[in-house]
Amino acid sequence: MLLAFSVLSTESQAADTQVSVYKASADPMQDVQLALEQAKKNDKLALIILGAQWCHDSMGLADKFDAPEMQVILADNFETAFVDVGYLEDRRDITQRFGQANYFATPTVLIVDPHSERLLNADSLQKWGVADSIPVSQYIEYFSGFGHSDVDPLPPLSELNSRQIKQFELQQAERLMQAYRLLRTDLRADVERTPDQTPNEDFYKRWAEVRSFRLQLQADIQALYSKAREQHDAGLSLPTYPKFSWE
Template structure:
């Protein structure tokens, strides 16, 4: 997980306004299409998956996102497409400019979408998210080798009901409260970025300040996703030990508050 995030962080820090604009100007047909009711789309996908004894694959991404487009390209490979068609019911969700679609992620006990794309594999029968521990690799989907796509989705297709260990009651409320608080903060940060994204689309140029703020949010959401996994692991391994909740610095636009 950390390797993919590190690679992506280095690549992102090297972005220029021109490469950002080039990504946004893509005229290819998008798998990420705005919907009047994306939650209904996911629910219908869940029902189809259950009826066909398949896994539900929910991809939350956007056409402006290089990695979201890269994932779609890899999905179009004949071997990957065949594997997915046989074992998964796939639903693409367009998050647009970071729309608040937490109702979808929370439907499957995931606090938020921490990256574009976010790839969730759900057992349609139990309605449990089964790839929480390693889903973070898809935040750098374009850099993931094709063979890893095949390996990853074959593993989950072969084991659609991995062992499930719920959080201990004493710890569950603490973790849930932390997740909800940080989810609110992440959504606020996403919304702070939207005007800069829209301005870049209009002008073809990304301000230095906007790129800096984007990096701040990227670092936060990447760290947060790992911290949430760590809290789950700590709670399960030491249910009688008080959890120490992570704290995060203010964003530059928040000042010292």
């Protein structure tokens, strides 16, 4: 997800010259379902990518996917669905289907076993929030490392820890979505802003607050799962966060 909004409009205009892979859909979940069905039929994994055409890193990922080596890996191993989040639309029905409370970045890359619908890359989702800065060599190494039988399931959590974390995730995901709703209109205005128009500094400040929260939240959720697997039946201490400036 782009960090420097002062250059967003320029980068967005450049992105408009590229073929759009993040297209509005009447039924994004049906697109995901189709990818799962095709993956089952063709003995592949499903690759679900939530991103946006305005997003620097979403477009960077699409560019890296165009590398010849990546094209071979993707064609041989994955059925891919690009899901457009638009201007921070609510796509939690998709992420929660695969055990993720929300999307914390664009792009969010989900590698899914189509038979069990088990998310295979839950412990490395953060990596792709800066997709444009990752070299193609790391893309090749990462995506070629997934298969149908070579990814061991993570150890199960205790019922107590699982319930604690899931409740925490859902509560914070709702708070994040409320922030996305607040940003949505100004985000679109900034994407469409022409060079002669004055940037909305208040929007940039709010964006920075939300960015800090969503990155910390994703890291904290991953840390909670790791700790829960170590502590087994012990209860967890859940993190708290300061209020946003508008709350």
